[in-house]
Amino acid sequence: MRLSMAGNTAAAWGFRLSRVQCYPYYPITPSTTCSEQIAAWVGNGDMDGVVINVESEHSAASAVIAAAKSVRAATATSSKGLLYMVEVLENGSGSSLPFTIFVGNRATGAPINIWGDNQDAYAVRDSGLIQIFAANAQEALDAVIQSYRIGEDLTVRQPVLVNLRGFTGTHTYEPVDVPSAADVDSFLPSYLPLEPLFSPDQPVTYNAMLAAYYYRRHKRNQTAALRNASCVTENVGRQFGEKFGRSYGKFDWIGDADADLVVALVGESFGAAETIVSHLQGRKGVGKIAVLRVRLFNPFPAQEIATRIYKANTKAVVVLDEGLPHGDVFPPLALRMAAALQAHLGTQTPRLASVIGGLGGSDIRPDHFQTLFNLAANIADGRPYRREPYWLDIDEDPILLTDEKKVDQKLWKRYGDVWKAQPILDAYHKPLPSTNYEVRIYGRAGQGAITSAVFFTGAGVEQNLWVVTKPTFGSERRGAVVHTDTLIEQGASNKTRAFTARQDLVCIYDDTILTSPTHAPTRDLKPDGTVLVNSSRYSPARIRQLLGLGPKASVFIVPASRIAHELQLGSFFNMVMLGAMHCVCPLVDFGAAMTYYEKNAPRPKEANLEAIRRGYQETTDKELPAVELPAVDARAEEYFRWRPEEESLEEEMLRSLETLRG
Numbered sequence: 001m002r003l004s005m006a007g008n009t010a011a012a013w014g015f016r017l018s019r020v021q022c023y024p025y026y027p028i029t030p031s032t033t034c035s036e037q038i039a040a041w042v043g044n045g046d047m048d049g050v051v052i053n054v055e056s057e058h059s060a061a062s063a064v065i066a067a068a069k070s071v072r073a074a075t076a077t078s079s080k081g082l083l084y085m086v087e088v089l090e091n092g093s094g095s096s097l098p099f100t101i102f103v104g105n106r107a108t109g110a111p112i113n114i115w116g117d118n119q120d121a122y123a124v125r126d127s128g129l130i131q132i133f134a135a136n137a138q139e140a141l142d143a144v145i146q147s148y149r150i151g152e153d154l155t156v157r158q159p160v161l162v163n164l165r166g167f168t169g170t171h172t173y174e175p176v177d178v179p180s181a182a183d184v185d186s187f188l189p190s191y192l193p194l195e196p197l198f199s200p201d202q203p204v205t206y207n208a209m210l211a212a213y214y215y216r217r218h219k220r221n222q223t224a225a226l227r228n229a230s231c232v233t234e235n236v237g238r239q240f241g242e243k244f245g246r247s248y249g250k251f252d253w254i255g256d257a258d259a260d261l262v263v264a265l266v267g268e269s270f271g272a273a274e275t276i277v278s279h280l281q282g283r284k285g286v287g288k289i290a291v292l293r294v295r296l297f298n299p300f301p302a303q304e305i306a307t308r309i310y311k312a313n314t315k316a317v318v319v320l321d322e323g324l325p326h327g328d329v330f331p332p333l334a335l336r337m338a339a340a341l342q343a344h345l346g347t348q349t350p351r352l353a354s355v356i357g358g359l360g361g362s363d364i365r366p367d368h369f370q371t372l373f374n375l376a377a378n379i380a381d382g383r384p385y386r387r388e389p390y391w392l393d394i395d396e397d398p399i400l401l402t403d404e405k406k407v408d409q410k411l412w413k414r415y416g417d418v419w420k421a422q423p424i425l426d427a428y429h430k431p432l433p434s435t436n437y438e439v440r441i442y443g444r445a446g447q448g449a450i451t452s453a454v455f456f457t458g459a460g461v462e463q464n465l466w467v468v469t470k471p472t473f474g475s476e477r478r479g480a481v482v483h484t485d486t487l488i489e490q491g492a493s494n495k496t497r498a499f500t501a502r503q504d505l506v507c508i509y510d511d512t513i514l515t516s517p518t519h520a521p522t523r524d525l526k527p528d529g530t531v532l533v534n535s536s537r538y539s540p541a542r543i544r545q546l547l548g549l550g551p552k553a554s555v556f557i558v559p560a561s562r563i564a565h566e567l568q569l570g571s572f573f574n575m576v577m578l579g580a581m582h583c584v585c586p587l588v589d590f591g592a593a594m595t596y597y598e599k600n601a602p603r604p605k606e607a608n609l610e611a612i613r614r615g616y617q618e619t620t621d622k623e624l625p626a627v628e629l630p631a632v633d634a635r636a637e638e639y640f641r642w643r644p645e646e647e648s649l650e651e652e653m654l655r656s657l658e659t660l661r662g
Contacts, residue, residue: 011141102157122331165268254293269322316363329388468486
């Protein structure tokens with residue numbers, strides 16, 4: 001069955017279908033909802049297993065290792081949680097115990113950062129764990145199932161990390177094909193404990209102390225088991241494809257078979273890179289290009305990657321790492337790529353450059369890959385380039401020079417000659433055509449904007465449309481302006497996850513955002529785009545004026561707050577806005593969507609269904625009679641109505657002084 005779900009839920013489905021029997025966990029953002037879903041299924045009987053709520057990630061790792069001696073086990077974690085596990089995780093590998101950890105990859109700090117990059121996975125790369133990087137929710141589900149076939153193979157018997165980037169992977173909703181339990185059962189045999197802990201007739205000792213003679217042989221065997229995992233991963237990925245129609249290898253090569261220019265990476269950013277390869281391939285002035293997406297990061301398939309690059313006669317490789325080197329020559333992926341090429345190709349090694357990007361949740365956009373291919377083209381032509389990492393998307397330290405005035409002068413003294421020698425090649429920077437329909441929703445935290453976008457996505461997926469929703473989560477307080485993006489495919493065969501950041505529709509859930517001095521909600525709206533606003537006090541003409549919209553843009557309003565108030569939904573008007581979205585975006589059929597909403601609408605169900613219908617019916621591009629709603633919270637209303645031009649800090653200070661003097 002095809003369902004709309006986020007990456008965390010997809011990983012949870014992987015554990016459920018793998019019939020995990022023991023799941024100890026300690027919650028940590030952004031992987032928490034994976035564990036919450038498992039706990040809910042176990043609690044309501046949908047999943048036969050035991051959930052253990054432990055007091056720390058260290059305890060979760062200890063418990064999953066203990067459980068794996070007898071049953072199929074799993075957990076999920078992120079960031080510092082994974083680092084906290086490391087002390088005991090090496091015992092899992094050293095004891096030949098297969099289990100799986102789903103990692104919602106996240107920055108490790110300091111400073112504190114809760115958003116996604118690969119630093120946590122990179123930090124444990126030498127802990128003896130097999131590591132697979134997924135690019136989306138579908139791959140996360142599939143990789144979890146495959147991880148047990150790989151880890152439990154008698155020639156391997158090692159734990160596996162399945163990695164997916166935090167938020168942009170773990171929290172993005174997209175179509176996922178969920179295989180049947182019967183099919184997974186026929187692919188994945190029941191767990192075979194070799195030396196179970198609960199077997200009094202055959203007592204065993206784990207982790208006995210070994211002197212050097214036995215220790216070094218044990219570690220050699222552990223290393224051999226990891227090497228075996230490379231071949232097993234290839235075989236399991238092929239067999240998975242034969243069974244489910246989605247094949248997997250150690251890495252993917254997307255683009256020209258004989259590519260001169262290659263960009264290498266791991267993980268979720270592959271979607272944006274693949275989009276750019278499709279966009280640039282065959283263009284006049286563009287060389288032969290490809291993306292090398294490494295799926296099996298540990299053990300690293302060094303010889304296979306080097307052989308593939310040798311066969312292509314590649315001239316330049318640019319490696320994108322979403323993590324830091326911390327004093328090393330290159331970050332981990334670039335370092336492994338360089339070592340693989342040098343070890344297996346020697347003097348025939350192509351030129352290699354390292355780029356660091358995506359740190360702490362920074363966007364990895366399609367246009368970034370245009371820059372990276374441009375860099376690769378310059379390098380292939382023999383131009384000078386850095387032998388230490390470049391930094392992606394930093395104005396004072398650019399990859400390609402666009403504005404010398406922004407460049408740090410100390411860096412100019414160091415890299416000026418390199419920048420001067422690296423031209424910007426226009427052929428690589430042709431704008432990406434916006435072939436899909438993109439929606440952005442602006443609201444305030446707590447208004448349910450993301451919830452309505454997720455419902456909209458689910459309705460579209462049920463109609464066999466390719467709909468993806470990427471929410472924005474973070475440290476925003478309740479009431480702060482937040483946004484979420486939704487993409488709807490319009491007939492293209494490529495199931496893209498890459499947003500162009502140029503919207504066809506902008507929905508504004510709170511009309512105070514229209515006049516917010518720090519937000520420009522329609523800055524990236526296409527000239528002929530549509531704006532939908534929840535408002536009872538602004539006319540479409542006034543909204544057009546406030547936003548400075550051109551004549552081709554369409555403006556609609558819906559009195560969502562008033563409708564919610566009339567339906568006794570209080571301030572929960574997001575279902576009204578959901579119906580209004582259908583009115584102005586006909587790509588997702590409203591009648592069919594209502595069938596989906598009738599099954600899934602939140603409580604109170606009938607009131608919310610009526611809210612959706614009225615939102616659809618009462619959306620208009622005409623002026624509405626002004627109706628003043630009573631404030632639900634007078635202080636909040638005063639805050640939202642405040643405008644910076646009404647008073648200044650100086651005036652406030654003067655009033656305070658007058659009060660003190662009085």
